[in-house]
Amino acid sequence: MADGTAERLRVLLLFGGQSSEHGVSCLSAANVLEALDPARYEVTTVGITRDGRWTLVEDVPRTPLETDTDDPAAALPEVGDDGDTVALVRTRKGTQLVRFPEHDAPGSGASSLGPVDVCFPVLHGPHGEDGTVQGLLATQGVPYVGADVASSAVGIDKRQMKNVFTARGLPQAPYRPVHRARWEEDRDGVLREIEGALAYPLFTKPSRQGSSIGIAKCRDTGELVAGIEEAFGYDRVAIVEQGVDGARELECALLGNNRVEVTPPGEVRTAHDFYDFEGKYLDEGLELQCPAAVPEPIQRACREFAREAYLAIGCRGMARVDFFYIEGATEPVLVNEINTIPGFTPASMFPYAWSTQGLEAPALVDRLLELALEAGSRDARYAP
Structure with a gap:
């Protein structure tokens, strides 16, 4: 109980994962955890190790395991491998999060950590953003933040995503x-x-x-x-x-299930040749601006195309849609891609764009959890 009268929502914060974006997921999850109001939410933090094991952790890692490395990805945090294994198990009393201790002391058998009301998967890349974890959560009857199985699978696969955008008539680079x-x-x-x-x-x-x-x-x-x-x-x-000569990269953030809200396009400024991994996560000179300094017709086109891209893949919950803007071109705005679990790092456009619209991080995660419960309640009516 938060204040002795109201029961807190039980949130499973899931992060890490087997993809090469493991460290980025940890950075994002740390910011989501900080935004979750402990008076409203009882949060259980579960990290997925690089080999796919779900492990109970006390907090989201914020510092790298290795510091002496030339690999940019290794300069990011990583889920440790020393915690107990956990898993979602569907019981007669509903779905429970179960702990499996990694030692053989007397009385150290599996034990329930209680039910999960909703999951916030802060996972980027394959085995997290591609519909696999979403399918697992769906079969366990656990509502979750973000796109469903089909939309996640299409959104992460650029080949299929581009096919869908082409069918929708959205302009893209060849x-x-x-x-x-x-x-x-x-x-x-x-x-x-x-x-x-x-x-x-x-x-x-x-x-x-x-x-x-x-x-x-x-x-x-x-x-x-x-x-x-x-x-x-x-x-x-x-x-x-x-490649698109002279293109600027713009990004719109989206929220919603049936009713979709879209921010004005934002722009990330970096000194790198293009917006690469180091530019996104290790560049201290990174600058975010929203709305971007572009003409009103360009802002309007980005928002319209973002909505169309979101609807084209059947997205729900949240997304970020990225564009190329070529000043003076016949088609000045091209759709680049959609991200169904956008980053929540300090350098991420998604939370920044919403903050410029008056939706700061705590209110943003509140809204995402509300959308997840709404979608879960709706989908339960069509369960097999």
Whole structure:
């Protein structure tokens, strides 16, 4: 009880995960936890280790396990491997979070930590943002923040996402998907097709990845080959996208289930060649601005396209939609991608954009949990 009269909502905060965005997830979860009012919420923090084990932690890690490293991703926090294992178990009394101690002391058997009212998955990338965790939560009857299984799967897969956006008539930069099997069978043929259809500079990226991980800017054939090979280190499908000269990157934040709210587009300023991993999370000179300093018709186009992209994949809860803005072009606004679990780090546009609209972090997480319970209540009517 928070004040002796009202029962607090039991929230499972889930973070970490097996993707290369593990550390980013920890940064985001730390900010979500800070925004959750302890008078209203009883929060259980569960980290997913890099090998996929759910482990009970006392707090969200905020500092890296390793400090002496040249790997940018290793400079971020990581879920430790010393906590007890936990799992969601559906019992006759409903779904419970169960602890499995990692020692054999007398009386150290599995024990229930109690029911979960709602889950806030702060997970980025595969095995978290792709519908897998959402499917697990759905089968356990636990409401959760964010997009459902189908929308999550489409949103993270750039190949399928772009197909859906094309069907919706949304403007995009020219691109080509490259399948690993085809690449290994006929590399020269693939290169001829790409260079015949797209103009340098090109960007290569894994189809199912975020935070600019595995992305490369390619100015010639040699760099294109290296970029595709790097992307294949993260996924079996690579996306090759035509670069847009002089483009500015704008982002809109969205909230809602049936009624969708969209912020004005914001802009991230970085000294990096493009908005890469280091620019997003390790650049102390990063600047956020919302609304972006662009003409009103451009702001309006971004908001309209953001709403269309959100509806196109059947999103709910929240998302961030990213754009390229090319001043003076025939099509000045191009849709880049949608993120169904946007970042909550200090350098993330999603919470910043909403704060400029008067929705600070505590109110924002309140709203997200309300939307999750609303969606869970609605979906329960259609349970098999």
